[in-house]
Amino acid sequence: MAWWNKPASDTQITHGSRIWLYVIAAIIMLLLVIPTLIVIPMSFSDSQYLEFPPETWSMRWYEEYFGSKKWMRATVTSLQVGTLTMLVATPLGTMAAYALFVSGHKAARALFVILITPMIVPVILIAIGAFYAYGKLGLNNSITGLVLAHTALATPLVMIVITAAFRSYDLNQELVARSLGATRLKAFFVITLPQIKFSVITAALLSFLTSFDEVIVSIFVSGGTKATLTKHMFSALRDYIDPTIAAISTIMVLISTLLLLATQWFSSRQK
Amino acid sequence: MTARSLNSTALKQQERMEQWTLLGLAIPAIFVILLVVIIPVGWLFYLSFIGDNGQFTLEHYQKMVEYKSYYRVFLNTFKVSILTTLICIVIGYPMAYFLAQLPARWAGFFMLAVLLPFWTSLLVRTYAWLVLLQRKGILNEFAMDIGLWEKPVKLVHNLTGTLIGMAHIMLPFLVLPLYNAMKKIDRDLMQASANLGASPAKSFWQIYFPLSLPGMVAGSLIVFVLCLGFYVTPAVLGGGRVVMVATQITSILENQFNWGAASSLGVVLLIATVLVLIIAGRVFKLDTALFGKG
Numbered sequence: 001m002a003w004w005n006k007p008a009s010d011t012q013i014t015h016g017s018r019i020w021l022y023v024i025a026a027i028i029m030l031l032l033v034i035p036t037l038i039v040i041p042m043s044f045s046d047s048q049y050l051e052f053p054p055e056t057w058s059m060r061w062y063e064e065y066f067g068s069k070k071w072m073r074a075t076v077t078s079l080q081v082g083t084l085t086m087l088v089a090t091p092l093g094t095m096a097a098y099a100l101f102v103s104g105h106k107a108a109r110a111l112f113v114i115l116i117t118p119m120i121v122p123v124i125l126i127a128i129g130a131f132y133a134y135g136k137l138g139l140n141n142s143i144t145g146l147v148l149a150h151t152a153l154a155t156p157l158v159m160i161v162i163t164a165a166f167r168s169y170d171l172n173q174e175l176v177a178r179s180l181g182a183t184r185l186k187a188f189f190v191i192t193l194p195q196i197k198f199s200v201i202t203a204a205l206l207s208f209l210t211s212f213d214e215v216i217v218s219i220f221v222s223g224g225t226k227a228t229l230t231k232h233m234f235s236a237l238r239d240y241i242d243p244t245i246a247a248i249s250t251i252m253v254l255i256s257t258l259l260l261l262a263t264q265w266f267s268s269r270q271k
Numbered sequence: 272m273t274a275r276s277l278n279s280t281a282l283k284q285q286e287r288m289e290q291w292t293l294l295g296l297a298i299p300a301i302f303v304i305l306l307v308v309i310i311p312v313g314w315l316f317y318l319s320f321i322g323d324n325g326q327f328t329l330e331h332y333q334k335m336v337e338y339k340s341y342y343r344v345f346l347n348t349f350k351v352s353i354l355t356t357l358i359c360i361v362i363g364y365p366m367a368y369f370l371a372q373l374p375a376r377w378a379g380f381f382m383l384a385v386l387l388p389f390w391t392s393l394l395v396r397t398y399a400w401l402v403l404l405q406r407k408g409i410l411n412e413f414a415m416d417i418g419l420w421e422k423p424v425k426l427v428h429n430l431t432g433t434l435i436g437m438a439h440i441m442l443p444f445l446v447l448p449l450y451n452a453m454k455k456i457d458r459d460l461m462q463a464s465a466n467l468g469a470s471p472a473k474s475f476w477q478i479y480f481p482l483s484l485p486g487m488v489a490g491s492l493i494v495f496v497l498c499l500g501f502y503v504t505p506a507v508l509g510g511g512r513v514v515m516v517a518t519q520i521t522s523i524l525e526n527q528f529n530w531g532a533a534s535s536l537g538v539v540l541l542i543a544t545v546l547v548l549i550i551a552g553r554v555f556k557l558d559t560a561l562f563g564k565g
Contacts, residue, residue, distance in 0.1 A: 025381075148306065
């Protein structure tokens, strides 16, 4: 029996008679992926005008990027802020997830609502709110201000990833360890953490990316020598199409693809 | 251990103490969120009731009711958000259905087509669309090559470009919850309906589709709410012609530095968002769909 005559689902419909579904899905997948990857060939074009396919190839936009003080400084700032956000948000989110998951106190529900607000409040509002508050606190255009704001955005994500990990893991193992004399802290680090470590790594990568890719808050609270990569990219996009952005975009796509594959790999290890 | 410490009230008290200590672990996270999000947003709320002279006033909200321009901004925001959501449903449903029908191994592979854009910076994707849709961009060239239209069509710096870009960015937010909901549908039901003589199309519309609706509604609401406050893509692909609440807030701050007016728009945006979420939560148990929590 040819494959198109074989039943494709529980309704016994054949692959042949639902070929349209495969065609539609293929088109949608192309529409999803092409605009994500198109920047890669474009970044190697020699032309100002970003035609496709490029007539002559060159590395000039990469040279432009790596040779520019402005872009390099912005890249360093973004990497710094991303790393610091990851280092702060991961433990903060994990602690909060543990607190809410284990305590079973009535107040946990209310605290959950507070912790999730950065996901509910529109980011534009968080951005102008932080801009205003930082104006009073003198935190605008500072690494500290950026890290604080990005931590607030990343912590709920960490919390959700870690809570999911707690749910698929038997926390009673900690009770056993504690009944054998371990403190709660030791039980967590020796028994729980090694078993949820892949989720913790995923959460950490996610919080790095949240900060590294963040645009709106950065537009408002960063500036001068401490402007982020995304802030410079946004203003370049709004004013004119600078092909250097294609080179930067390619590097950013590469970073997020690597992180995505890493998390996929970690989540397959977790099971 | 003395006998006294084993008495039940003492134990209960100890347990309560421990619960509070445990909750204390959430304090650092709550502190940051209070400092950066809740207190500043509360401050904006206060500012929205303060006039130029520093006195309490309702003028910013009054303007919203009286001036046609504000009304148009809100109308436009709703229009763009609803259109984006509809496009996402039309494109996202077959995509999620396709993924849900595949065996786990293949689903994981094809899922990358959804996850890759999801993980890629939205700035990069907005930029890509700007390049694809421009007057001499690939899409125009391609359409002219196959004779779809003769002269370059204006696809960007207008509503069309904004909708294309926003739908691309929002699609994963619809596909992922919908896919999860579809995976939970009991396959025996479809088999039973086939056994009882229903055609595949009938089984789909009478059984599968209604069961997938909660996932679709949850995904659509996430998309809709995210669209309401969206800034980057309308600002870049709209080229100043697509005015939404978020872009309006920014231009008020940039041009007039009027915190009261900007804040009042933000407050209305927040209230609209929360209302949508609360109603949705009541009707559809949204947090179950989002966080698997009851």
